[in-house]
Amino acid sequence: MPTDLSTLRLPDGFTDLFTSRYVELDGLRLHAVTGGDGPPLLLVSGWPQTWYAWREVMPALAREHTVVAVDPRGAGLSDKPDDGYDAGTLATDLVALMSALGHDRFDVVGHDIGMWTGYALAADHPERARTLTVVDAIIPGLTPTPSFFSPAAVNQRLWHFGFNRLTDLNEKLVQGREHLYFGHQFATKAATPTTIPSYAVDVYVNAIVTDPRGLRASFAYYRALDETIAQNEHRKKTRLTLPVLALGGARYSGPLVAETMRLAADDVTEAILDDCGHYAAEEQPERFTEVLEDFLGRVGRHPTPGQGRSA
Template sequence: MTTDPDPIAIESRFATVNGVRLHYLTAGAGEPVLLLHGYAQTSHMWRPLIAELARTRLVIAPDLRGFGASDKPAGGYDKKSLAQDVHALIASLGLGKLAVAGHDIGLMVAYAYAAQYPAEVSRIALMDAFLPGVGDWTHVWLLRDLWHFHFYGTTPLALVEGRERIYFEHFWNDFAADPTHSVSEADRQLYAAAYAQPGGMAAGFEVFRAFERDASDFAGFAATRLTMPMLVLSGEKASGEFLIAQGRLVADDVEAVIIQGSGHWLMDEARDQVVPKLTAFLTR
């Protein structure tokens, strides 16, 4: 009789870098892999992938500044600065060159990380959203929902206080190919509670407020093309070909996969397709 191997133990830890206390999940040993979550989620989204990667790799999945169990200061939400936070975390752990993957806002942070520290990134995976400031970036699929990019300040915060779940249902439902096959009910409860913490919604809104600065930073980054392998995973019913085209504008070695039938929430809508592709790429 055979038994399954012991489940991978995922640890929750904290580190203070750049004056901010960051929470992160970690598991495994070996060459490091960095996973960066997006908006309306936290590092929790990566748990199914961490369990696979940690069989052969050391995995680090932080809550970005302002998210989850990390500190929520008033500023520092441009993606260049968020990447610097994460780089300081990696340095504090004594780690060097790594593979990095990011979804949604996390892909922007992943790109900013690779652009600022190209010698320290072995490969990069970008998952369904867009790169501000690269190509015709204002004509993304999300343009029809552009309102939330400008939804910040005193009045929006007052409107969503105590109604965080209602606000996030728009993202989880409308950005999915099928609202009934999107982020799970248990995870919706977890994420809504995480963002309802003091300063959580304000921090999330600041991520959008920073897009204009991000566009300026990324236009500068794009002048120097990335040379490490890049994987772009894009939802058929979400970013589609757009993110793939952007990836080819900023990198020389791009492998692209459109996840058929999926919307924006790739890890939740198409886990059986996405986890094997990411695992194969990040451990290649």
């Protein structure tokens, strides 16, 4: 995946607003794309994506926020060490990243696995997260575990959890077929098989293929699930008090996102985007931005947590 933003297909004027940069932490180098002005807003992508997942919403968000779209450990251009893929370590990485960028307190948006990381960040570092927005996922160790013999529709959505946790067979089966495997994720989780454009799928797949550590790292988040689940079973003993926006795509997770967060948080705003699958920021960027900005604006005007709301 190239470091030069000009080599990527991006919204008009994107490179005038944003800069691609590396941030050196304690033994870890993370890649982020930053720009804008205003309160800091951290965007955390999911599997198997990179910061590029946020490209369509970043220019609008940058009008009111200092946007930080990160490649977490193991993704995109960031380092891919052998371990540290549990949610707690990923969250600690991002707290250190924001400190290095000069942001002590910030809003967090996490999609997919980024939702796991966002929850861990809000729970483990409550002094750092002002708000938490979670996008179309469940949280292992918090969401009730599906039955082993789940209905076919559930299995179609969750089968990759078991496959990705395998120790090495998955890598042998996927290597050389990365476009088939990862392309299938986007084709079946979005509202339609072509909703996520082929050029974007190529960016995500190439980020994995071109780095010899990329495929292993992409499965490492799932191989660390035992640790993440144990952490979340402990985290849920203390409820979140910060404002939470739970956003689901009507054609994928829908109300399950808010149902999950109500198990852990007192102040949950629910939003469901019509005609949207798993990838809200790419499938419905204008509506996604509108809902997020409305939530952040209301929190700014009313900083004291209230009762759960619907958007």
